[in-house]
Amino acid sequence: METDAGTARVTWHRAKKARLVLALSHGAGGGIEARDLRALAAELPAHGVTVALVEQPWRVAGKKLAPAPKTLDVGWRGIWPALARPGVPVVAGGRSAGARVACRTAAELGARAVVALGFPLHPPGKPEKSRAGELLGAGVPTLVVQGGNDPFGKPEEFPDGAYDLVEVPYGDHGFAVPKRAEIGQDEALKVLTDGVVKWLSSLE
Secondary structure, eight states: OEETTEEOEEEEEOOSSOSEEEEEEOOSSOOTTOHHHHHHHHHGGGGTEEEEEEEOHHHHTTOSSOOOHHHHHHHHHHHHHHHHTTSSOEEEEEETHHHHHHHHHHHHHTOSEEEEESOOOSOTTOTTSOOHHHHHTOOSOEEEEEETTOTTOOGGGSOOOSOEEEEETTOOTTOOOOTTSSSOHHHHHHHHHHHHHHHHHTTO
């Protein structure tokens, strides 16, 4: 679909009887094939949640680097009417840069809530460059799902605020867990999907 930032793409994973739409966009360095996005798209429809995986225009155009945050917001705003068209509440979400977009635009677009996967609280090694204001300013119920070893912000680094947080033990920024971890990759993703399922059910 066309947006003011270029052509975006939405891939739908539909629930038979949807009570929510969860719209998820990718990060600045990858696409909708990310393991966390794939896992949620596979799991949530069985729980009455349609998942819409959103590819920003820069990805559809085949570019390797994401544009400035303002341009990402323009692309997200452009696809929102299609996300809302089914007529059920829409939860805005995404991983990394996509999570930031969801937080920045949730209130203005009328999102029911936000699911932030791997929220990049700060650049690696630069905790002084905090993006906590975006997270805390979402203005709607917010869930953060964060890897225990995420260099963009470990769970214990997050400030107090009106949001919920699920930790994926040993997970990095992409929720990959090392082979020496006490849980395997499948278990880590189950922590993620179970946490999101439980939290979304609490929005009723």
